[in-house]
Amino acid sequence: MEFDAAGQFIGFIGTNRVKFxxxxxxxxxxxTRSQREQMQLFIPLEFNNMDIDRxxxxxxxxSEEKSDQxxxxxxxxxxxxxxxxxxxxxxxxxxxLDVGSAPGSSIFIDVVSDEGGMYSxxxxxxxxxxxxxxxxxxxYVFGGLGSQQGKFxxxxxxxxxDDKLLVLDKDNNRLTLxxxxxxxxxxxxxxxxxxxxxxxxxxxxxxxVLQLNGNLEVAxxxxxxxxxxxxxxxxxxKYFELGNNRDNYSEAFKRYRKEIVFEHFGSIMLxxxxxIGGSIAxxxxxxxxxxxxxxxxxxxxxxxxxxxxxxxxxxWEMKYENKGKLRVVAILLALLVLFTIIKxxxxxxxxxxxxxHELNSLNELKFIIIxxxxxxxANWSLTTLMDGEGKFKDIVKATGYALMPFVIIYIxxxxxxxxxxxxxxxxxxxxxxxxxxxxxxxxxxxxxxxHQYSASKTVVTMLLTLVVIGIMVFLxxxxxxxxxxxxxFITSIYRELAFRF
Numbered sequence: 001m002e003f004d005a006a007g008q009f010i011g012f013i014g015t016n017r018v019k020f021x022x023x024x025x026x027x028x029x030x031x032t033r034s035q036r037e038q039m040q041l042f043i044p045l046e047f048n049n050m051d052i053d054r055x056x057x058x059x060x061x062x063s064e065e066k067s068d069q070x071x072x073x074x075x076x077x078x079x080x081x082x083x084x085x086x087x088x089x090x091x092x093x094x095x096x097l098d099v100g101s102a103p104g105s106s107i108f109i110d111v112v113s114d115e116g117g118m119y120s121x122x123x124x125x126x127x128x129x130x131x132x133x134x135x136x137x138x139x140y141v142f143g144g145l146g147s148q149q150g151k152f153x154x155x156x157x158x159x160x161x162d163d164k165l166l167v168l169d170k171d172n173n174r175l176t177l178x179x180x181x182x183x184x185x186x187x188x189x190x191x192x193x194x195x196x197x198x199x200x201x202x203x204x205x206x207x208x209v210l211q212l213n214g215n216l217e218v219a220x221x222x223x224x225x226x227x228x229x230x231x232x233x234x235x236x237x238k239y240f241e242l243g244n245n246r247d248n249y250s251e252a253f254k255r256y257r258k259e260i261v262f263e264h265f266g267s268i269m270l271x272x273x274x275x276i277g278g279s280i281a282x283x284x285x286x287x288x289x290x291x292x293x294x295x296x297x298x299x300x301x302x303x304x305x306x307x308x309x310x311x312x313x314x315x316w317e318m319k320y321e322n323k324g325k326l327r328v329v330a331i332l333l334a335l336l337v338l339f340t341i342i343k344x345x346x347x348x349x350x351x352x353x354x355x356x357h358e359l360n361s362l363n364e365l366k367f368i369i370i371x372x373x374x375x376x377x378a379n380w381s382l383t384t385l386m387d388g389e390g391k392f393k394d395i396v397k398a399t400g401y402a403l404m405p406f407v408i409i410y411i412x413x414x415x416x417x418x419x420x421x422x423x424x425x426x427x428x429x430x431x432x433x434x435x436x437x438x439x440x441x442x443x444x445x446x447x448x449x450x451h452q453y454s455a456s457k458t459v460v461t462m463l464l465t466l467v468v469i470g471i472m473v474f475l476x477x478x479x480x481x482x483x484x485x486x487x488x489f490i491t492s493i494y495r496e497l498a499f500r501f
Contacts, residue, residue, distance in 0.1 A: 013076075063108070090132045108121045112159055114160055120160075122157070153170075155167055164179050206226075217244055308405065311446070318401065330400075348420060352417070378465045379395050398443070
């Protein structure tokens with residue numbers, strides 16, 4: 001409720017939104033007035049507690065199961081401006097079970113603000129206190145249900161006393177005072193110092209935190225923010241990457257890129273001009289050479305490039321003029337595996353969500369070679385029954401040549417990914433879409449040409465090939481499962497006989 005300076009009621013601000021299912025709304029729309037009066041009303045949940053921070057913003061909590069916004073920070077207009085830039089929204093426990101002594105999600109019953117934009121929320125479900133920074137990053141969690149010191153039976157309220165936290169336990173009639181440990185004090189000092197612009201003090205505190213917990217990504221992010229404020233963009237990029245924070249990394253990279261462009265503008269423009277001039281010269285030379293020849297023979301290594309641009313002619317020559325070579329297919333597969341590994345390993349941080357230390361080259365080999373073999377075998381098995389004219393080696397060559405767009409696009413795409421920010425990543429993903437669509441088009445034309453099918457029959461064949469692949473995978477998994485059970489059975493029989501005799 002909002003009141004003016006004279007104490008007169010003005011109105012309500014910041015109410016929770018009403019939640020309802022589309023089915024309930026549908027029945028309410030088609031029901032009569034008397035039926036609607038008997039239905040359950042759509043009423044928003046009320047706030048169960050609030051706190052006002054030093055800037056005059058209102059923190060509120062709502063007791064709602066599985067809510068994505070149990071905590072809000074309301075501005076004077078009643079709009080929620082709480083930041084949620086961490087891995088998860090500030091809603092307490094993330095992975096919870098619906099069974100056990102405390103099933104379901106966290107239920108916050110109180111919240112208290114602290115200096116530096118920090119705030120702590122009290123979970124009544126499991127009796128724990130969650131402390132977040134102004135961006136919604138979880139800093140630490142403590143407390144719990146129980147009878148031991150520092151535990152609660154029915155926690156009901158929380159408050160700040162300087163740097164200490166007070167928690168009221170209703171059933172125990174007890175007020176517990178929590179004093180921060182050295183670890184908590186350092187985190188608090190680092191967050192508050194950065195909030196107040198004391199970057200050196202904040203960095204020093206975060207470095208001490210990292211000595212206690214080298215896996216705390218919030219500490220790396222804090223050092224990165226301090227470096228960014230000090231203008232050390234390259235160091236900021238390093239720490240944001242260690243903190244796995246792509247938004248701030250993009251901002252630091254944008255500033256660092258601007259520095260590089262201003263510093264080496266002349267060299268960059270000269271390089272671009274030379275590249276454009278060289279490309280024009282190569283194109284003109286190739287054009288004159290083609291004009292001087294009445295017939296240009298497409299070699300085995302040039303055939304995949306020619307097929308990319310002229311798929312109908314390329315696949316026709318591959319089948320009926322024996323232009324396609326299996327060794328070229330092997331080279332394309334090897335290059336695709338190599339370029340895929342390079343892409344996953346060395347793509348820019350803003351678009352690369354893989355952990356380079358956990359990448360396995362054998363997995364990349366498995367995820368490319370096995371689907372390739374499955375497609376070729378399934379397509380050959382199916383088209384044999386559908387009057388297809390293509391031999392197995394023709395299918396292998398057509399499928400291998402269709403992979404050419406991935407081979408061509410992956411390396412430039414990887415280079416491009418290291419020169420962009422997060423807001424510029426749309427073109428990176430567009431290249432993925434272009435490569436995929438181009439591959440499907442080439443595979444379609446190759447299948448149609450090799451088997452001499454109509455367009456509609458080719459589409460049906462490709463869809464049925466996917467179905468056959470699914471059946472093959474199912475049978476393969478079933479076979480290996482049976483073999484494993486058989487091996488276990490034989491092993492158990494052997495052990496039983498060995499034990500008896």
